[in-house]
Structure formats: structure tokens, C-alpha cells
Amino acid sequence: xxELDTPFRRFVADFREDKVAVxxxxxxxAIFAAAMACSYISPQxxxxxxxxxxxxxxxxxxxxxxxxLVFWLGSDGQGRDMVSAILYGLRTSFLVAxxxxxxxxxxxxxxxxxxAYYGGLVDTLLMRTVDIKLxxxxxxxxxxLLAVFGxxxxxxxxxxxxxxxxxxxxxxxxxxxxERRKEYVExxxxxxxxxxxxxxxxxxxxxxxxxxxxxxIQIANSIALEATLSFLGVGLPITEPSLGLLIANGFxxxxxxxxxxxxxxxxxxxxxxxSINLVGDRLRDVLNPRLQK
Amino acid sequence: xxxxxxxLKDVSKRFVKSLDMAGKLAAKLGANVREETVHAVDRVSLxxxxxxxxxxxxxxxxxxxxxxxxxxxxxxxxxxxVLYRGQPLSALSGQARVKAALAVQMIFQDxxxxxxxxxxxxxxxxxxxxxxxxxxxxxEVAYLDETMRRVGLDPAYKKRYPHQFSGGQRQRIGIARxxxxxxxxxxxxxxxxALDVSIQAQILNLFMELRAALNLTYLFISHDLGVVRHLSxxxxxxYLGRVVEEGNTDDLFANPNHPYTxxxxxxxxxxxxxxxxxxxxxxxxxxxxxxxxxxxxHPRCPHAMARCSVEAPVLREIAPGRRAACHLNDAS
Amino acid sequence: xxxxxxxEATLRVxxxxxxxxxxxxxxxxxxxxxxxxxxxxxxxxxxxxxxxxxxxGFSIMGLVDPPGRIAGGRVLFQGRDIAxxxxxxxxxxRGNRIAMIFQDxxxxxxxxxxxxTQMIExxxxxxxxxxxxxxxxxxxxxxxxxxxxxEERLNSYPHQFSGGMRQRVAIAIALLNKPDLIVADEPxxxxxxxxxxxxxxxVQKLARETRTALIWITHDLSVVASLADEICVMYAGRIxxxxxxxxxxxxxxxxxxxxxxxxxPSRNVKGTKLxxxxxxxxxxxxxxxxxxxxxxxxxxxxxxxxxxxxxSGGARQVRCFxxxxxxx
Ligand SMILES: Nc1ncnc2c1ncn2[C@@H]1O[C@H](COP(=O)(O)OP(=O)(O)OP(=O)(O)O)[C@@H](O)[C@H]1O
Ligand SMILES: Nc1ncnc2c1ncn2[C@@H]1O[C@H](COP(=O)(O)OP(=O)(O)O)[C@@H](O)[C@H]1O
Ligand code: SF4
Ligand code: SF4
Ligand SMILES: [Mg+2]
Ligand SMILES: [Mg+2]
Numbered sequence: 001x002x003e004l005d006t007p008f009r010r011f012v013a014d015f016r017e018d019k020v021a022v023x024x025x026x027x028x029x030a031i032f033a034a035a036m037a038c039s040y041i042s043p044q045x046x047x048x049x050x051x052x053x054x055x056x057x058x059x060x061x062x063x064x065x066x067x068x069l070v071f072w073l074g075s076d077g078q079g080r081d082m083v084s085a086i087l088y089g090l091r092t093s094f095l096v097a098x099x100x101x102x103x104x105x106x107x108x109x110x111x112x113x114x115x116a117y118y119g120g121l122v123d124t125l126l127m128r129t130v131d132i133k134l135x136x137x138x139x140x141x142x143x144x145l146l147a148v149f150g151x152x153x154x155x156x157x158x159x160x161x162x163x164x165x166x167x168x169x170x171x172x173x174x175x176x177x178x179e180r181r182k183e184y185v186e187x188x189x190x191x192x193x194x195x196x197x198x199x200x201x202x203x204x205x206x207x208x209x210x211x212x213x214x215x216x217i218q219i220a221n222s223i224a225l226e227a228t229l230s231f232l233g234v235g236l237p238i239t240e241p242s243l244g245l246l247i248a249n250g251f252x253x254x255x256x257x258x259x260x261x262x263x264x265x266x267x268x269x270x271x272x273x274x275s276i277n278l279v280g281d282r283l284r285d286v287l288n289p290r291l292q293k
Numbered sequence: 294x295x296x297x298x299x300x301l302k303d304v305s306k307r308f309v310k311s312l313d314m315a316g317k318l319a320a321k322l323g324a325n326v327r328e329e330t331v332h333a334v335d336r337v338s339l340x341x342x343x344x345x346x347x348x349x350x351x352x353x354x355x356x357x358x359x360x361x362x363x364x365x366x367x368x369x370x371x372x373x374x375v376l377y378r379g380q381p382l383s384a385l386s387g388q389a390r391v392k393a394a395l396a397v398q399m400i401f402q403d404x405x406x407x408x409x410x411x412x413x414x415x416x417x418x419x420x421x422x423x424x425x426x427x428x429x430x431x432x433e434v435a436y437l438d439e440t441m442r443r444v445g446l447d448p449a450y451k452k453r454y455p456h457q458f459s460g461g462q463r464q465r466i467g468i469a470r471x472x473x474x475x476x477x478x479x480x481x482x483x484x485x486x487a488l489d490v491s492i493q494a495q496i497l498n499l500f501m502e503l504r505a506a507l508n509l510t511y512l513f514i515s516h517d518l519g520v521v522r523h524l525s526x527x528x529x530x531x532y533l534g535r536v537v538e539e540g541n542t543d544d545l546f547a548n549p550n551h552p553y554t555x556x557x558x559x560x561x562x563x564x565x566x567x568x569x570x571x572x573x574x575x576x577x578x579x580x581x582x583x584x585x586x587x588x589x590x591h592p593r594c595p596h597a598m599a600r601c602s603v604e605a606p607v608l609r610e611i612a613p614g615r616r617a618a619c620h621l622n623d624a625s
Numbered sequence: 626x627x628x629x630x631x632x633e634a635t636l637r638v639x640x641x642x643x644x645x646x647x648x649x650x651x652x653x654x655x656x657x658x659x660x661x662x663x664x665x666x667x668x669x670x671x672x673x674x675x676x677x678x679x680x681x682g683f684s685i686m687g688l689v690d691p692p693g694r695i696a697g698g699r700v701l702f703q704g705r706d707i708a709x710x711x712x713x714x715x716x717x718x719r720g721n722r723i724a725m726i727f728q729d730x731x732x733x734x735x736x737x738x739x740x741x742t743q744m745i746e747x748x749x750x751x752x753x754x755x756x757x758x759x760x761x762x763x764x765x766x767x768x769x770x771x772x773x774x775x776e777e778r779l780n781s782y783p784h785q786f787s788g789g790m791r792q793r794v795a796i797a798i799a800l801l802n803k804p805d806l807i808v809a810d811e812p813x814x815x816x817x818x819x820x821x822x823x824x825x826x827x828v829q830k831l832a833r834e835t836r837t838a839l840i841w842i843t844h845d846l847s848v849v850a851s852l853a854d855e856i857c858v859m860y861a862g863r864i865x866x867x868x869x870x871x872x873x874x875x876x877x878x879x880x881x882x883x884x885x886x887x888x889x890p891s892r893n894v895k896g897t898k899l900x901x902x903x904x905x906x907x908x909x910x911x912x913x914x915x916x917x918x919x920x921x922x923x924x925x926x927x928x929x930x931x932x933x934x935x936x937s938g939g940a941r942q943v944r945c946f947x948x949x950x951x952x953x
Contacts, residue, residue: 007411007454183407186367187467191421191474192394205411352817353788459905489673490844494888494901501898516818519847523890523899543895560822562847564889567870573823577787 014286021282028275031268035090042084043069047240052079058258074260076249082260085246086268092242093272096153097222100160105215107161108168109204115169116176117199127173133166138225146234156235160222171214175207209287216280220273227269243269296379297340298478298510299364299397304373306334306359331581333359335534336373338608341478346504346511348525348542350518350557352578356534357514358402361480364512365399395425398471402483404463408455414441414466415451422473436473443506444469444499461492468499472507480512485520497524518561522546530554533581533589536608540615550617552594588620596621634661635703635806635838636685642697643677643684652909654680656862657698659936662806662855665836669849669870671885672859673906678842681859682808684708685840686725687715702806721751724799728811730791733798734783740767740794741779747801766797770827789820796827803835810842825852846885850874858882861917862909868941868952878948880922916945924949 016022034041044051056065056079064070065079073082111130115123133141145159179185180203188198223243229235230244238245243265250261310329333356341347349357362368363375366382375382377393385393401407408417419437422428428436438448444465455463464484471479481500485493497520503509515521521528521542528545530538530553538551549555556574576593579585585592591601600620608618643655655677662668672678683689685700687707700707702723707715719725727733735743744763748754754762760779767775770793783791792812799807809828813821829852832839841853849856849870856873858866858881866879877883886892887900904921913919916929924947934944938952 007456010456183401183403184409186362187399187401187407187470188409189367190365190394190397190399191470192391193421193424197424202409202412206409352819461905489906490846490885491673491888491902492905494899495903497890498898498901501896518818519890523893523895556819560818562821562825562845562851563891564847564850564874564886565891566851567874573826574819577789578817578820580787 011286015282018282018285021278024275024278024282027271028279031090031272031275032094035087035094038084038087038091042081042087044081044084046080046085046088054079058253058261060258061260073264074258076246076261077253082246082264085241086243086265089241089243089246089265090268090272092153092236092240093223093226093244093269096157096160096226096236096242097219100157100164100222101215101219103157104161104164104218105168105211108165108170109172109207109211111165111169112172112174113176113199113204113207116173116180117195123173126169130166130169134170138163138221139228142225142229143232143234146229151234151237153236153240156226156229159229160225163225164218164222167214167218168211171210172207175210176203179203179206209283213280213284213287216276216283220276220280223269223276224273295342297376298343298378299512300340300376300379301360301364302338302374302376303336304334304338304360304363304370304375305332305336306356306363306368307332307371329582332534332584333581334363334370337531337534337536338373339529339536339539341510341512343477343510344508345527346513346525348521348528349512349514349531350516350521350528351531352516354533354578354581355531356581357531358482360531361399361482361512361514364478365397365480366394367399391425395421395474396476397478397480398474398476399480399482400464400467400471400484402486404460404467404487405455407467408463410455412454413451414446414453414455414458417455417466418451418469418473421470425474427474440469440473443472443503459492460488461495464488464496465499468496468503472503476509478510478512480514482514483516486515486517493520500524518546518558530557533579533584535589535605535618536616537590537619538615538617539608540612540617544612544615550611550615550622551590551619552596552621553590554617556593588618633704634663634701635666636840637661637701638681638685638698639701640698641681641684641700642695643680643689644694644696646692646694647910650910653862654693654909655684658859658862658864659698660857660864660867662838662840664805664838665832666855667832667839667841667853669853669856670840670842670859671844671846671849671856673844675906675909676859677862678844678859679810682725682810682840682842685806685808686719686723688719688725717751720747720804721802722804723806723808724802724804726792726795726799726807726809726812728814730788730795731783733795734791736783738782739779740781740783744779744798744801747798751802762801763797766800767794769800769831770794770797771823772797789816789823792816792820792824793827796824800831800835800837804837806838806840808840808842811844812841813848814843814845821848828852846874846889858885861906861912863917863944864936864942865918865944866942872941876950878943878950878952879918879945880924880947880949881918883949884921 053066056075057077059071059075061072061074069081071081075081076085111126115126141163142159145162146155149155149158185198185202188202226235226242227244230242231248233248235244236242241249246265247262254262308331337360349360351357359368363370377396382393415437418440419433422436423433437451441448441451446462446465446469455466458466485496488496504511513521513524525542528540528542529536530551532553538545538554545554546558549558560574574593579592587602587604588606591597594601598620606618606620608616611617611622638661639659641655641658642653645652645654658681660668670678670681684695685707687710689695695708741763745756745759748759748762764775764779767778772778772790772793786794813824816824831837841849843849853870856868856870857864858873858879860881866873866877866882873882874886877886884900884902888902890899893899902921907913907917914930915932916925916934919925919929928946934946936942936944941952943952
């Protein structure tokens with residue numbers, strides 16, 4: 001029915017044309033849901049040391065523990081079920097990535113809108129900061145910050161926010177500058193609506209598509225970055241292993257044939273990141289106004 | 294004479310394309326980059342009386358839209374004064390300023406870009422009157438329905454988004470949005486140019502109906518002389534930012550004075566002239582970045598004299614109600 | 626001017642059907658179009674946006690890309706069917722015997738190459754000529770379309786020209802190999818009246834001097850009135866009326882043509898309500914049964930609903946059950 005043909009519905013219809021992207025989206029949603037529900041669905045709570053038995057350590061995939069629990073993906077050195085460890089690790093990764101993404105998006109959007117709106121000196125100052133920020137490698141910034149602040153979930157969220165906000169700021173500014181010149185904004189000015197309302201109610205919603213694309217890609221990036229940092233041992237605390245830490249933990253055994261401790265978390269990380277990126281690419285195609293019909 | 298509803302006094306608008314940091318550096322190093330200034334509108338004076346339709350004509354880039362936007366309060370002028378009912382807009386503040394702003398509305402050229410793609414028709418039309426208290430939550434629906442009916446839109450469509458409408462319908466939405474704040478003066482900037490021929494007539498008829506019903510005053514910007522002639526009481530011709538001729542429509546079409554007006558009228562293809570031999574105006578439209586000195590039209594003017602390239606002619610009265618800016622008028 | 630001019634038609638289009646297979650269904654963008662153009666003749670193809678003018682032009686050029694396809698009919702250029710030609714044969718024809726001018730001249734021009742390079746390549750692609758001769762021909766073509774000091778201008782890039790000048794360069798490129806047919810798709814729509822006047826002047830001169838057959842696609846009746854010999858009016862993929870300029874404009878037979886002419890402001894008393902055609906052109910996917918114009922036509926009756934009106938007459942044609950004037 002035509003009445004229901006909202007921009008969102010059109011977007012969904014366009015998105016569905018690419019079967020690979022739909023597959024990736026379904027996969028991602030499944031991974032995400034499983035990770036969020038990990039405390040209900042995983043066979044074991046890998047953080048609860050009382051449930052672990054060192055005697056069950058390094059069992060290969062398919063083997064059962066002493067109390068009969070089957071380790072479908074094997075167990076790690078401390079006797080953790082890898083399935084459970086991966087799901088809990090994914091949850092941690094997602095929480096960190098999404099929290100930092102949301103904060104970074106909020107900060108970046110405000111900065112970008114302010115730059116586009118005020119122009120002149122404000123714009124120059126803010127955007128030069130963004131340029132400087134973007135000229136440093138992300139990993140370097142993270143390492144320096146974590147070295148200063150120390151470890152911890154909160155600290156790594158802060159580090160990821162510091163790394164990411166500039167991407168959002170730059171994207172929002174670019175699209176706000178384009179939108180600001182469109183005739184519908186002039187019409188709103190002509191209707192004597194206050195500038196703040198024009199900025200947030202008229203311009204911002206039209207800047208969302210590129211923001212969503214950047215957000216998707218940034219989530220994948222920060223999952224990867226967090227994994228890297230944890231792998232290097234400066235990320236999340238060892239008591240709540242994220243994927244990166246799991247991979248690092250298994251690394252020492254990999255040459256002795258105990259591949260699964262590193263391998264399966266690695267596959268989980270790869271599949272997650274690839275599915276997010278596939279979704280992101282499709283979003284970019286669908287939401288790009290120049291490709292839009 | 295009664296106070297004009299809108300009056301421009303010596304209004305100019307300059308756009309300066311300033312150099313970015315790289316440009317400044319390059320300029321310091323002797324590269325040939327400069328700040329570029331466009332005189333989009335150059336000392337234009339114009340007054341529009343209540344109930345009048347003034348047509349504004351000129352070629353691309355001559356400053357019609359810029360002038361329209363200044364009148365509509367979207368762009369600030371660089372110089373000069375815009376008066377609303379005799380009061381300079383710059384002297385108004387608070388409620389009086391909002392009132393003056395709402396009194397002058399604009400209808401745009403592009404039926405696509407001029408509507409916010411993420412808003413429903415109900416919000417596009419209804420936002421401003423609700424915000425400014427022209428209606429309240431209780432009366433909003435009735436107000437919206439009435440406004441939509443007035444421009445020939447079915448109120449059943451109000452939940453739809455702009456992309457679900459045809460070009461002509463979108464233009465009606467734009468008109469409804471302007472009418473919703475009860476304007477007295479409407480600037481129409483090429484408002485039918487993007488529409489199909491058969492739809493143009495529908496929208497032009499709507500403009501004429503609304504004018505009669507709501508006692509509107511129009512500044513009607515168009516490059517289509519046929520349309521302007523049909524609608525306007527008075528016509529203003531612009532060339533490269535300046536007004537070159539102005540007068541009563543019938544007069545001006547019957548007796549164009551300025552050589553540019555003569556050329557422009559000669560170029561209009563007509564239905565009733567078959568297989569005619571075109572006698573084109575020579576030359577291109579000069580770049581507004583670097584307009585010719587003196588009379589801007591002199592490189593293309595068949596009557597150009599030595600004086601024309603050094604001295605800009607002033608716009609002055611050549612007959613009652615007729616003004617033109619050409620040195621030829623001094624000879625007599 | 627009589628329509629029974631002697632000589633073989635340069636282009637004869639017979640019952641052309643060009644369809645696009647889209648998700649939502651088959652769009653019959655061109656649905657049974659027939660016309661012809663002879664040497665030195667200018668044919669105006671008029672219609673609203675979406676009526677199928679451009680697709681007709683592209684079909685003649687053999688430029689219909691998937692999902693579009695020529696679903697039926699013949700496009701006979703000097704007796705040979707373009708719809709049946711291979712890609713190589715078409716390429717030899719295009720830019721050589723047939724040329725196209727687009728609304729946007731940048732469709733023809735390459736922004737990163739000098740005009741000179743592009744024009745010389747265009748000449749050499751279709752003939753074994755040396756660079757010197759090719760250059761001379763390029764220069765002459767620029768002069769022919771009224772570009773001042775063509776030698777210098779040859780050395781410029783497209784972005785160094787104004788819009789009107791760029792369109793002239795595009796026209797000059799179309800002329801390079803002295804084609805027998807030029808298809809011009811709204812070439813002056815984006816230009817100002819004074820510049821449009823200049824281009825119409827050059828085009829008129831050309832048709833007169835080189836005897837090239839010309840198809841001028843536009844939505845502006847007034848332009849064809851001043852330029853063309855014959856007019857075809859298109860509506861929803863069909864030619865609804867066809868005849869000489871005088872016949873069609875002075876005595877329109879189809880209600881749509883009459884409506885279009887009537888709505889031109891200069892045909893109305895100043896300040897009065899313009900004659901208007903009600904409604905909008907229906908979507909090509911959702912045409913009404915019978916006559917496609919039925920829902921906007923004040924003469925429609927049960928006959929018009931039952932079946933689509935066939936084309937009547939010969940050179941002067943109309944597709945209407947109740948034509949406003951009798952056509953022979
Ligand atoms: N925001 C801007 N920044 C710089 N230059 C501008 C800006 N807006 C307009 N101009 C320039 O000012 C001049 C007048 O522009 P304007 O849009 O008023 O022309 P116009 O008469 O409406 O033309 P058209 O018929 O093409 O709409 C042009 O040279 C244009 O390039
Ligand atoms: N690539 C395409 N895919 C689907 N439909 C098309 C395509 N190109 C043109 N059409 C349709 O064909 C019809 C005629 O288009 P066109 O010839 O471009 O019209 P115009 O008369 O404005 O030149 C329109 O309904 C248009 O939507
Ligand atoms: S002032 Fe001179 S150049 Fe200008 S229009 Fe008059 S005669 Fe022509
Ligand atoms: S066939 Fe009927 S509906 Fe179609 S144009 Fe003629 S009178 Fe109108
Ligand atoms: Mg304009
Ligand atoms: Mg077209």
C-alpha cells in the first residue's frame with residue numbers, strides 16, 4: 001500500500017536486493033543475539049572459576065569433560081568450554097564497540113554539525129583537530145592512552161571514543177554542508193524557524209544515512225582494534241577475556257597442535273567483522289544518494 | 294502613492310570566494326590565485342505595490358534568484374536596505390521581525406530539493422504554522438486540510454512522503470507550505486520551469502487563483518517571457534546583476550527600449566512564427582566573475598559606442614512608469 | 626511545402642517497439658512508433674518527459690542498453706535495418722553516417738582531453754585521413770557552428786567553455802564526418818534563450834546547406850514551430866499525431882496536441898486562466914485501457930475505453946477515435 005511507503009520501507013526493499021548482504025545481516029543478527037544471550041544459552045559460565053576444572057584443559061573439539069559436558073569446539077588451558085568463552089567474549093567485544101561507537105557518534109555529530117553550522121574559525125579549528133587526530137594511526141593512540149590510563153573496560157571504551165569521534169565528525173560535517181545548501185533548508189529559514197530546530201530537525205535526519213554507514217564500519221573496526229589491543233595484552237582484563245585475549249591465550253599452544261584455542265575465536269572474530277563489513281558495504285550502496293534511483 | 298509592500302533600496306550582494314589555507318600559501322608564493330568576487334546583485338532598487346505581480350526576467354546567472362532570496366529574507370544583502378511596508382527589516386526585532394519574515398514567502402524551482410525527503414507532507418506544511426501559533430494542536434488537522442485543499446491536494450495524502458508525489462504535486466506541496474503561514478507576498482523563483490508543459494499551465498492557473506482569493510502580491514522570477522507576459526503587471530529585466538529596464542508589461546513588450554530587451558524579445562521562439570530565420574544576438578553571456586566594464590552589455594550590443602565601454606549607464610525614467618539604463622536614451 | 630517529397634527517406638522507422646524489463650513489469654517506452662525523415666528535412670519530436678522521446682532517439686542510434694531491448698519493428702537507415710546490425714557495424718555507422726547530440730554536451734565530450742584530440746580522433750576513427758586533414762576538418766567544423774577563433778579554441782579543454790559553447794562543440798563533433806542523419810535530444814533545453822537562438826540559427830543553416838536529415842527532440846512546441854518541417858507528437862510511447870508544422874499547429878486533430886497548444890500563455894488572453902489539460906501523464910506501467918490519454922481527455926467516450934485508437938491517415942496521422950479535424 002502506497003501509504004506505507006516510508007523512506008525506511010524503501011530502504012529495506014533496496015537492501016534486500018543483494019542476497020549476500022541479506023545473508024550477512026542475518027548472520028550478524030544471529031551472532032549478536034547469541035552473544036547478548038550468552039548467559040542463557042552457553043553451556044558454562046566461563047568466568048565462574050568454580051565451574052572450571054584444570055583437568056578438562058586443552059580437550060580437543062568434540063571431547064566431553066569429566067562431568068559429561070561436550071566441548072564442541074574444545075576447551076582452553078583452564079578447562080573453559082570454547083563455545084561459552086567465544087559467546088561471552090563476543091558479548092564483551094560488542095558491548096565495548098557499541099558503547100564506544102554511540103558515544104563517539106554523539107560527540108562526532110555535535111562537532112561536525114557545529115563546524116558546518118558556524119563555519120569560519122570554529123569550522124577551521126574543529127576540522128584541523130580532526131585532521132591532526134586522523135593523521136595518527138589508531139593503534140598508536142590507543143597504546144599511548146592505555147599506557148597513561150591503565151587497563152580496564154572503561155579505559156578501553158574511552159580510548160575507542162577518542163579514536164573514532166573524528167570519523168563521525170568529518171562525515172557529518174560533509175553531509176551537513178551539502179544539506180545546508182538545499183532548497184528545503186532555505187524554505188525552513190524563510191518560515192522563520194529557529195536555527196537550532198533547522199539544524200536538528202531538518203538537516204540532521206538527512207545526514208543520518210552516511211552516519212549509519214560509518215557507524216557500521218566503525219563498529220567492525222573497533223571490534224578488531226579491541227581484539228588487537230587485548231591480544232597485545234593492554235586491552236580488557238584477563239578475568240573477562242574478550243576474543244582478542246582468547247586468541248592470545250591459545251597462541252602459545254598453537255605449534256603444539258592445540259590449534260582450537262586460537263583458531264575458533266579467530267574464526268568468530270573474522271566472521272563477525274566480515275558480516276558487519278558486508279552489511280556496511282550494502283548500506284553504503286543503498287544509502288548513497290548518488291546511486292539512489 | 295501607498296507605501297509599497299516590499300521595497301529594495303540600492304541593494305547589492307557580493308559573493309566572495311575566499312582562499313583556503315593552501316590557496317593563501319600559493320598566492321604568497323606568487324601563484325595566480327586571487328580572491329574572487331561575484332557581484333550577483335549590483336545596486337538594485339525596486340518597489341512592489343500591494344496586489345501587484347512583478348515579473349523578473351534575465352538570463353542564467355544574472356542574479357534573479359539571489360535577488361529573490363534577498364527579498365525573501367533567506368540571504369542577507371551586502372549593501373542597501375530592504376523595507377517591508379516602509380520599515381527597514383534591519384530595524385525590526387522580535388515579534389515584528391518574525392511577522393515581516395512570515396509575510397514574505399518563497400516558492401522554489403526544484404520540486405525535489407525544495408521538500409525535505411524525510412518529513413511527511415503533514416509536517417512539511419504544518420510545522421511552521423504550529424510553531425508560530427497560527428494554529429494549535431486542536432485546530433491543526435483542520436488547518437492542514439484546508440491548506441492542502443486550497444492548493445488542490447487531497448488531504449488524504451498528508452501522511453505521505455514527498456517522493457510519493459509527481460513533480461506538479463510536489464510543487465503544490467511547496468505552495469501549501471508557503472501559504473500555511475499566511476503570507477502577503479510570494480517570491481516564485483522559476484516555479485514552473487521544472488514542470489512538464491501540461492502541468493505548467495495547471496500551476497500557473499493555481500497561482501492566479503490564489504492571487505485573486507488571498508490578495509497576494511508576487512515577485513515572479515522566470516526566464517520564460519511568455520509566462521511573465523501572461524502573469525505580470527510589471528516587468529523588470531536584469532543583466533549581469535543590474536536592472537537594465539523596467540516598465541508596465543504591455544508597454545515593455547510593445548516597445549522595448551534597452552537593446553538587451555530588444556534582443557531578448559527577438560529570441561523567443563513562438564508558435565505562430567514558422568520556419569523563421571533566427572537572427573541571433575552575438576556573443577556569450579560574460580562571466581559574472583569578470584563582467585565587462587561600462588555597460589555590461591556592450592560587447593554584445595549592436596549599438597555600442599565608445600562611451601559604453603567606459604561609463605555605466607544609470608537606470609532612469611524614460612517615460613512615466615518606464616525606466617531603462619542605456620546611453621542611447623541620452624542622445625535624444 | 627508538400628509532404629510527398631520525392632526521394633528515398635534517409636531514415637524510416639516502422640512500428641518500433643522498445644521495451645524495458647523491470648522488476649515491476651515491462652515498460653513499453655516506445656510502443657509502435659513509425660515515421661520517416663528525408664534529406665534536408667527537420668523533424669520535430671515533441672512530448673512530455675517520459676513520453677518516450679529519448680528512448681526513440683537511442684533506439685535509432687542502436688544505443689538501447691539492457692534491461693532495454695528493441696522488441697519489434699524496423700529502423701531502416703538508408704534501407705538497412707539498424708535493429709539487426711552487429712555492434713561493429715553499428716559503431717561504424719555511429720559518429721559517421723548518424724550522429725547524436727545530447728542535452729548534456731558532456732555526454733559527448735571527454736573532460737580530460739583537449740577538444741582538438743577528441744575531434745581528430747573522431748575523424749580518424751571513421752576514415753583513413755592524416756592528422757593534418759583531420760585537424761583542418763575539426764577547425765572548419767568549429768567555425769561552422771559559430772565558434773570564434775576556432776584555431777585557438779581547439780587547444781582548450783571542455784571545462785574552459787561555457788555551457789552554450791560546449792553544446793556547439795558537441796554539435797561540431799556530430800558534424801565532423803558530414804553525417805546523413807543527426808538525432809538531437811533536447812540540445813537547447815538547458816540553455817538561455819539568446820544562446821538557444823544562436824544554436825537554432827546554426828542548425829537551420831546546416832540543414833539548409835548540408836542537406837542533413839535532422840530529428841529534433843524537445844518538449845517545447847515553440848522551438849519546433851520555428852525550426853521543423855514536420856512534427857510528431859508523442860504521448861505514452863506512441864505518436865499520437867503527425868503532420869507538417871502548419872497542419873499540426875494550426876489545425877491539431879488530437880485532443881492532447883490541441884491541449885498543449887492551448888495552454889501556451891501567448892494563446893490565452895493575458896491574465897486569464899490558461900486552458901489546461903487536467904491530470905498527469907499516467908505511469909507507463911499502469912496505462913489505462915484503450916486510449917492512454919482517455920482519463921485526461923474531454924472527448925473520451927465508451928469507444929475510447931474499449932480499444933486503443935489505431936493510427937489513421939498517411940503522412941498526416943492521428944491516433945484518436947474522435948479527431949478534432951478530419952485528416953486525409
Ligand atoms: N552562494 C553563492 N556563492 C557564490 N556565488 C554565488 C552564490 N549564489 C549565487 N552566486 C553567483 O551569483 C550570480 C547570480 O546567481 P543567481 O543564482 O542569482 O542567478 P539567476 O539569475 O537566478 O540564474 P538562473 O537563471 O541560472 O537561476 C551567479 O554568477 C552565481 O554563480
Ligand atoms: N533504463 C530504463 N529502465 C526502465 N525504464 C526506462 C529506462 N529508460 C527509460 N525508461 C522509461 O521509458 C519511458 C520513456 O523515457 P524517455 O524516452 O527517456 O522519455 P522522454 O520523452 O522524456 O525522453 C519512461 O517511462 C521511462 O521511465
Ligand atoms: S549603453 Fe551602450 S552598450 Fe549598453 S545597451 Fe546602451 S548602447 Fe548598448
Ligand atoms: S481516442 Fe478518445 S480518449 Fe483518446 S484522445 Fe481521442 S477522443 Fe480522447
Ligand atoms: Mg536562479
Ligand atoms: Mg528525454
